[in-house]
Amino acid sequence: MQENAMKAAWIGLGVMGYPMARHLAAKGGIPVTVYNRTSAKAAKWAAQNKGASAPTPREVVKDADFVFACVGNDDDLRQVTIGPDGAFQAMKPGAVFVDHTTASANVARELHAEAKTRGLGFVDAPVSGGQAGAENGVLTVMCGGDEEDYARAEPLIAHYSRMCRLLGPAGSGQLAKMCNQIAIAGLVQGLAEAVNFGMKAGLDMQAVTEVISKGAAGSWQMENRHKTMIAGKFDFGFAVDWMRKDLGICLEESRRNGAPLPVTALVDQFYAEVQKLGGNRWDTSSLIARFQKLGK
Ligand code: NAP
DSSP, X not given: OOGGGOOEEEEOOSTTHHHHHHHHHHHHOOOEEEEOSSHHHHHHHHHHHTOEEOSSHHHHTTTOSEEEEOOSSHHHHHHHHTSTTOGGGXXXXXXXXXXXXXXXHHHHHHHHHHHHHTTOEEEEOOEESHHHHHHHTOEEEEEBSOHHHHHHHHHXXXXXXXXEEEOSSTTHHHHHHHHHHHHHHHHHHHHHHHHHHHHHTTOOHHHHHHHXXXXXXXXXXXXXXXXXXXXXXXXXXXXXXXHHHHHHHHHHHHHHHOOOOHHHHHHHHHHHHHHXXXXXXXXXXXXXXXXXXXXX
């Protein structure tokens, strides 16, 4: 089908979904109808993007060839898909549901199976790149599902991503996102320890970071977070509450597949301490705040 003959629906206009849907409408040039639980946000999006809005997931998907979602967790996802007013109740046969929520591999497999019994496609497609990646349309998208469904969705996902790949059957996108979060957790703790150590040692950590970021220790987190870690500023970015949700998913999956995650489990507990400091919405780089609080 030509892109200009397609219709799309978008469910969930949060920090991530709002700009992703905007890119889809602007660059894809296809009519996008949106649903958001807080309806004022959907009305605002529709006004800003010459789109339309609908009051329930069930109504927003009418006539849509592709339905995109980016909501909070497994329960939210079940509600907007198989709930009484969920999208699956009214999607037209052959339509594809693309889920950008970070959720469990289990819910992805469950919804994929449910979609297939209804003649629908389902691709789990969690993203990485944060709010800035969504705003700039340069997200990394990790997908699981059937090749045919993926091939149809990929050109649309390309409007807000710079890397998108099918990594295996249903659930594989969520499993890849777990690898992403596991790799980040230990890395941010290491960075927090290094910055705190350097400051304790009386070093100019700005200067030190400018040097070591060009060597083997360099990372996205170091490049993008060292300044705010040194300054003790965390009121932005990827929230600790979201990270704990994601690490919980990783730890649960590891109990299933037997892969040990000792550092991830420890860092998850450190994030629990950050939450106790009031850091629920702080950026994940706030691991360094524990040392300041502990007087270390
Ligand atoms: P957010 O700003 O809190 O937005 C969540 C969206 O989901 C809102 O539109 C919310 O509606 C909707 N929602 C939640 N529960 C719902 C329910 N039961 N029924 C209907 N709608 C519901 O979150 P976000 O930062 O965009 O994150 C969305 C997903 O992307 C999460 O899974 C997160 O882990 C993942 N993610 C986030 C980032 C990031 O940097 N923020 C990066 C990568 C991945 P309301 O407006 O009514 O609350």
